[in-house]
Amino acid sequence: MEHYKWLLAFHIIALMSWMAMLFYLPRLFVYHVEHAEKKEFVDVVKIQEYKIYKYIGLPAFWATLTSGLGMILLDPQLLSSGGWIYAKFTVLMSLTLYSFSLEKYRLELANDTCTKDGKFFRAYNEVPTALAILIVGYVITKSFSWAFTLITLGIFAMIIDMILDAKKKS
Numbered sequence: 358m359e360h361y362k363w364l365l366a367f368h369i370i371a372l373m374s375w376m377a378m379l380f381y382l383p384r385l386f387v388y389h390v391e392h393a394e395k396k397e398f399v400d401v402v403k404i405q406e407y408k409i410y411k412y413i414g415l416p417a418f419w420a421t422l423t424s425g426l427g428m429i430l431l432d433p434q435l436l437s438s439g440g441w442i443y444a445k446f447t448v449l450m451s452l453t454l455y456s457f458s459l460e461k462y463r464l465e466l467a468n469d470t471c472t473k474d475g476k477f478f479r480a481y482n483e484v485p486t487a488l489a490i491l492i493v494g495y496v497i498t499k500s501f502s503w504a505f506t507l508i509t510l511g512i513f514a515m516i517i518d519m520i521l522d523a524k525k526k527s
Contacts, residue, residue, distance in 0.1 A: 361431045364424055371420035375456070376489060378414030382406060383482035390467050391475040407464050418456055421504050440501040445492055452488045480520040488512035 389402045401495075429435050442526050455509055465471035473481075495501060 361428060364427050364431065368421060368428060371417050371424055371514035374413060374417035376485065377457070378409050378417065379485040380482070381415065382409055382463070383478045385409070386462060386466060386473075386478040387475045387482070390471065390473065390478065402453070404466055408493075410460055410463055415458065418453070427499050436473060438473060439499060440488065441495040441499050444501040444506070447497045448488050448491045448495070452485065452492070455484050455488070476523065480517045483513055483520070489499050 385402055385406050389399055389406065392402075404497050462471060462473065488507055491506060494505055496524070
């Protein structure tokens with residue numbers, strides 16, 4: 358079981374690195390689109406976007422995924438520990454899709470073909486926080502709660518709506 362604990366520690370460290378990219382890259386996108394007229398600035402931001410995704414985010418994603426699979430191999434009973442694990446997997450799939458969508462936007466920004474604005478990326482930046490709260494809640498409590506899930510998603514839907522609504526007023 359000691360191997361499992363070391364793998365769990367690695368999994369958490371990898372997850373923290375992946376989440377750092379998920380939180381920061383959309384913020385770089387905000388700076389990128391809101392300062393598009395400043396070519397020198399945008400050129401530096403493009404390098405930062407590339408490096409954080411390719412050198413931090415993508416390796417951390419794969420490290421998180423493989424260490425998580427390793428934990429299941431070491432303790433297959435995790436798969437029969439209740440609905441929380443499947444809720445976690447569902448949210449993890451959403452987080453994975455979100456992560457790959459950031460690469461799509463990064464490439465569009467790198468090629469100067471992105472049509473999204475700073476408000477969109479500010480709102481989009483809220484997604485990984487909501488998903489991380491759900492995952493942590495499921496893992497810590499080892500349970501699934503519809504109330505917790507719907508309240509969390511509802512709060513973040515209101516936050517995203519407020520961010521996008523501010524666009525209409527400005």
